[in-house]
Amino acid sequence: MSKVKTRDRILITSLALFNSQGEPNVTTLLISDELDISPGNLYYHFKSKGDIVEELFTAFETEMLDLLAVPEDVDITLDQQSFFLHLLFEAVARYRFLYQDLVNVLSRYERLQARFRRVLKKKTAAFRSICESFRRQNMMGIEPTEMHSLCEQLTLTACYWSAFDTLSHLDDRESVDPGRGVYQMMQLMLPYFAPEQQERAKLISQDYL
């Protein structure tokens, strides 16, 4: 018999269902069904479906802000950067239900809007820190306006890559491979690297294909 508390099982199963079916398509009945508990029981643990969503969001937020706390004045290596991207894409994939129907979800759970945007800002800021670091190390030659545009592009891609990728095979929505995403992110930065770094970066990005 499982030692995991029902409350946690609800969270885990909800997350899995949200990710695979899309949050709007998952009813409280489906969740309780999947867990073989009664709908009443579910509502004993959470007073609404929105509460489940919010709690999952909080977990997402915590993970993200933790991951995105990129130190400002540290020299970042290419390897550290690709590892960071890897972790980032994994985290996004784990909570991809948020991204898949972002506008919808945020419009129904209004309290999440500001919080999500905060995460987004941190994301862009993290990319900027990384690029700045590369520039300080003369690994990257890039104008301020280009950098702004690049960081926005990186943020956009970090958000939507997996959803976009899923579109190509909407049939099996269970698995998401973060690799292609990391590769794509590296490709975005590639043109701005100095020649030697560019070669290194190319090699690293190959590993993610």
Added chain:
Amino acid sequence: MSKVKTRDRILITSLALFNSQGEPNVTTLLISDELDISPGNLYYHFKSKGDIVEELFTAFETEMLDLLAVPEDVDITLDQQSFFLHLLFEAVARYRFLYQDLVNVLSRYERLQARFRRVLKKKTAAFRSICESFRRQNMMGIEPTEMHSLCEQLTLTACYWSAFDTLSHLDDRESVDPGRGVYQMMQLMLPYFAPEQQERAKLISQDYL
């Protein structure tokens, strides 16, 4: 008194509401309310809400496929290309409700999935044609793998830019400025242009800011 047929008014109003509120949040009652007609009347013209969505999708599809029919073996100029991007972003903006909750919408109207993916493929193909043309004219130096990656990136950006942009100001969902999107697309291609074209492209992209 308006000469426009009720059926068309329903389509126009639905599109506007879908875009501003998100398709899932728009009920048939809201649509008929907005038009000052009865819900029964709405159902006289369309046998379901899904039918409205499908008909709007068909219009979107027609516009898109028409726009994306980029000739393969023609020399494309930078100006033509930016104009193309402009039209593309306008078309996407006009039907942005599709993109805002893509996964959700496609999962509820399954018949649209294949059709949407077809449009997506055409989009990528169009970008490839353009890049190929630039390469033939020696305006662009780019490896096949880079080009593949770039075209995917362009497709992703064309899809999600406006949704992403909206996130920054979720308050007023009425207006969407296609300019920033075109600019961002140009920035993506910029690094691959030959020096002279790069300068030209920079100037052109400035106009879109």
Added chain:
DNA sequence: GTCTATATTAGGATAGAC
């Protein structure tokens, strides 16, 4: 073509027994 009224259903949520 348009209306009013109503049926149908589904999803979120509560009450009260065990």
Added chain:
DNA sequence: GTCTATCCTAATATAGAC
């Protein structure tokens, strides 16, 4: 903590009069 039964509401859709 868990269950069963039930309520409430909102949304889709239909019927039938005008």
